[in-house]
Amino acid sequence: MSKSLCKFRRTEIVGQIQQIQSMVEAPKYVCKSCARVANRASFLCKPMEMDLKAQSSETVSDVQKKALKAQKKRNKKLKKLLKEQKKLLKKQDKLVEKIERSKYSLSSKVH
Structure with missing residues (x-):
């Protein structure tokens, strides 16, 4: 039988790491004294x-x-971004409308 996990000294852990890993894989038990599994x-x-x-x-x-x-x-x-996009779209529409009006007014002055 192998040594209890609770009894391993710190200096022994590195040398026995493979054995320890197999002991703690998929744990089902916990030690009431030291909380190891x-x-x-x-x-x-x-x-x-x-x-x-x-x-x-x-x-x-x-x-x-x-x-x-x-x-x-x-x-x-996302809601905040959507609200901001709607606001920017309205501004864009107003600017497009303003540009269209200015083009119309310029074309009517030229003729």
Whole structure:
């Protein structure tokens, strides 16, 4: 049996990194003493099974909330840009109309 994750010294971690990675891949247990995680209870000194369902649903909910907030922020910016575009379009129309009038008045003076 391999050594408990809780018992590894800092100096031993680098030399045993491959073994440690395989021990912590897809964790199902958490140590009640030091909060380390592992995929088998035998890898920890005081193991406790993790409640993965509650954790994953909470994470999904948080991600959804953040995504919704970001989407609302983008929508607000888009509305502001649309309003500004409409305003600029009105100004452009007025300038085009003014130019047309000035062309008409110039052409009538020339004849």
